[in-house]
Amino acid sequence: MQPSEEIKQKIDIVDFLREYIQLTPAGMNFRARCPFHNEKTQSFMVSPDKQIWHCFGCGKGGDIFKFLMEMEGIDFVEALRVLAPKAGVQLRRQNPKVASERARLLDIMDISRRYFHKVLMESSSAKQAREYLTKRGLTESDLMEWQIGYSLDSWDGLLKVLKKQGYNETEIEKTGMIISNQQRRSYYDRFRARIMFPINDINGNVVAFSARVSPEKEATEQMGKYINSPQTVLYNKSNILFALDKAKREIKLKDQAIIVEGQMDAVSAHVNGYKNVIASSGTALTIDQLTILKRYSNNIALAFDTDEAGHMAADRGIREAMKLDMNIKVILVPEGKDPDDCIR
Ligand SMILES: [Zn+2]
Structure with a gap:
């Protein structure tokens, strides 16, 4: 049997669609x-009998694969990668030469995530980073759950x-993980001596990283406290929200999304039991991000800093959300306080 057929037998279309939309029984x-x-x-x-869906308004229809592809804007191969683990179906590992480029780039990000995480957990160079994260209230199992990592202070550790593992510089550069120098004769790691937060798409694939300066380098750092992956084939900044893959179920359940600015704030909110929290990664909310969010709830609360930047980011987000008829609450976070103190 084809893996896609096996997956369709194991995942019920009604259960699956319920993760995305509200279904009403009709005969x-x-x-x-x-x-x-x-x-x-x-x-x-939706027909549970035939395991298909069809819209009589716009004419779209199909099976669970078609639904996921439409919903997340992904291709069939990727839908297969998302649904196989849900169904407990093992996919044969593709020959790297023939795997689609996108799949190869996702593999590069996945290997990077595993590597950074291992360095954080095991390397003596990551000792101060581990201490910092512990001080922020994260246990070892939190670090594992969020796959937080550390990039060594090296020009080619990841490269x-x-x-x-068989990847070349040209394709690695497409993921934004390495940078080429002026003459393009040599490449070096983009992230060095930083705490690495994987940024996932809605299906949990790592598509980018947000990297916080290592605590011992904070005073002398020139590049900024946080640097993020650039826009890539995998990472469209205007439609990714940090932690939405983990928070989407709870957002639907609570019928509210709480949006904070920083990744660290979102992680610590989750650790403290507020699992409907996501992060905008320090930029203004876009209409694309809000449109995605609206699939899960129409109610959003913005918990932003009271400083100038926070105000501006919140302002624009509010205007965009109003265009979409969403209900917005603003939680102002006084200076020096963590958003999760205020969410409580
Ligand atoms: Zn329709």
């Missing part, structure tokens, strides 16, 4: 407001690891 079937076009009535039908 043998279910109906919903279509997530792919704007409507007040329910033209979107060597990736080349050894």
